[in-house]
Amino acid sequence: MRLEYFQMIDRFVDVNVGERVARAICTVPLQSPVFEGHFPGYPLMPGVLLIECMAQTTGWLVSALTGFTGLPALAGVKEGKIRNAVFPGDQLEFEGKVIHEGSGYAIGEAKGWCKGAAICDATLTYRIIPYPSPELRAGLWEWAERINFPAKEFAK
């Protein structure tokens, strides 16, 4: 997990675009400036970053479904729940499902686990927006390769 870069996913372990589901794993770093503030003397993974983990897991799947023709921008989080505390060094698993592909938007459901216990879940809304810069889209392939997401297979 590259926490300071907001690149939350270490590796996708299963991507099934036909079934509209993807699973990813990541390890919370042992040290980060985030934990110096949240909280001094009691490093705790911010719940909002667990939401981001779910959003990125599902967002990559939305990208694949749309053939990487647009950027899935997180637009809504419903029924977001943080069920358990997560600490530095914890290994996390996330599952994202796309439950609806609309015109210019998508709806996903995501969950996260730590040591088999549920830590978070939410329903996520994405707006699909045109890539705001060619550099962003061009950089996706290297990023995808690093996290084992088969992006080029689905790129239109």
Added chain:
Amino acid sequence: MSTTFDKVAEIIAETCDIPRENIKPESHAINDLEIDSLDFLDIAFAIDKAFGIKLPLEQWTQEVNDGKATTDQYFVLKNLCERIDELIAAKGA
């Protein structure tokens, strides 16, 4: 037509917390009901699910931006319901 409108009005009332009696066939979703684009995504999702269709929001937005259509054509509720009925008919064809 009335069935489609009733269902759409019910969805809008529930999604946006607007009193049902304020939602009329002549209401403009944006100008009269003040529904913003994010709430409209929730409404589109509910409409897609309820009628088994896919509202072509990207196409509509493009047409409005290109000056080929007005927002009234898609966002006045009676017109929206006509578009929904057309999509339902096209699905069954």
